[in-house]
Amino acid sequence: MTAPAAATLPAGLVTYEDVARAAERLAGAAHHTPVLVSRMANERTGASLFFKAENFQRTGAFKFRGAYNAISALAPEQRARGVVTYSSGNHGQALACAGALLGAPVTVVMPHDAPAIKVAATRGYGADIVVYDRFRDDREEIGRRLAQERGLALVPPYDHDDVIAGQGTAGKELFEEAGPLDRLYVCLGGGGLLSGCALSAKALSPGCEVIGVEPEAGDDGRQSLRKGEIVRIPVPQTIADGAMTAFLGERTFPIIRRDVADIETVSDAALVEAMRFFAERMKVVVEPTGCLAAAASFAAGDAIAGRRVGVILSGGNIDLQRFAALVADA
Numbered sequence: 001m002t003a004p005a006a007a008t009l010p011a012g013l014v015t016y017e018d019v020a021r022a023a024e025r026l027a028g029a030a031h032h033t034p035v036l037v038s039r040m041a042n043e044r045t046g047a048s049l050f051f052k053a054e055n056f057q058r059t060g061a062f063k064f065r066g067a068y069n070a071i072s073a074l075a076p077e078q079r080a081r082g083v084v085t086y087s088s089g090n091h092g093q094a095l096a097c098a099g100a101l102l103g104a105p106v107t108v109v110m111p112h113d114a115p116a117i118k119v120a121a122t123r124g125y126g127a128d129i130v131v132y133d134r135f136r137d138d139r140e141e142i143g144r145r146l147a148q149e150r151g152l153a154l155v156p157p158y159d160h161d162d163v164i165a166g167q168g169t170a171g172k173e174l175f176e177e178a179g180p181l182d183r184l185y186v187c188l189g190g191g192g193l194l195s196g197c198a199l200s201a202k203a204l205s206p207g208c209e210v211i212g213v214e215p216e217a218g219d220d221g222r223q224s225l226r227k228g229e230i231v232r233i234p235v236p237q238t239i240a241d242g243a244m245t246a247f248l249g250e251r252t253f254p255i256i257r258r259d260v261a262d263i264e265t266v267s268d269a270a271l272v273e274a275m276r277f278f279a280e281r282m283k284v285v286v287e288p289t290g291c292l293a294a295a296a297s298f299a300a301g302d303a304i305a306g307r308r309v310g311v312i313l314s315g316g317n318i319d320l321q322r323f324a325a326l327v328a329d330a
């Protein structure tokens with residue numbers, strides 16, 4: 001690795017101690033999000049469900065945790081030079097917000113056809129936007145080049161130790177508030193949230209089965225777990241736009257392989273059904289990707305009946321028109 005940040009990464013895999021250190025850095029900066037319970041959800045599943053509501057996190061998704069931790073971990077000179085990433089979604093906004101809070105200039109590489117609302121939100125936090133052509137250019141290559149040319153630290157959306165450790169604090173808070181759990185459902189894109197939360201589960205609730213959940217259209221994570229190596233697939237077509245990743249990370253996969261019991265998939269229709277449930281019954285807006293874990297728990301049946309089950313609601317960023325169209329169609 002040639003990015004300046006690489007020098008700060010430990011050689012071994014991320015540990016729970018890294019998650020605990022991230023929690024100290026995040027104290028007072030990230031929201032301690034609520035754990036929601038619902039009698040209706042419990043009746044429906046026969047389980048005791050604990051929903052960790054990261055849709056209420058700063059910038060609307062858990063991504064703020066990893067982004068803030070990654071910038072906090074940089075040496076002061078590197079922080080002053082700045083950071084770069086190539087995610088147009090929740091991670092880009094989270095990094096822009098964290099950079100503004102920590103005094104680090106942020107550059108976000110975005111596709112030329114990114115929704116205007118996302119570009120505006122990211123720019124609103126003061127980030128510098130570099131546009132690329134998604135049909136011609138390789139965004140990771142552009143990110144690496146900018147890192148080198150401008151001396152910026154590359155903070156990718158999931159395959160980064162400080163990002164993984166930061167995301168793990170969502171799980172840490174859940175176990176500290178809800179107590180030991182029999183099972184934990186976590187949505188899965190590139191695996192930052194899943195690997196981080198698996199570290200927290202192992203440390204705080206040994207014996208808790210951790211289940212990753214990805215869209216039916218793109219089960220590269222499940223294939224990777226079965227095969228014992230990272231499997232690459234074409235970019236999946238799904239309404240879960242935060243989980244349209246085609247492969248797991250080099251840093252996330254070894255943790256997932258060691259600490260995650262299984263990976264399940266859910267359909268787009270089940271995601272819409274879950275969005276309706278949260279809006280109608282619990283009065284909360286959860287974006288499609290944010291419903292992956294919940295939809296799997298709603299379909300679990302006997303596997304979770306009578307058990308204490310954690311579910312991470314990963315985010316709530318969806319524009320109202322799209323939200324309305326999706327829930328109206330169901």
Ligand SMILES: *Cc1c(COP(=O)(O)O)cnc(C)c1O
Nearest residue numbers: 090189190191192193242314315
């Ligand atoms: C990024 C994201 C995910 C996937 O997280 P990974 O760490 O890439 O697995 C899930 N839900 C939301 C809302 C996200 O923004």
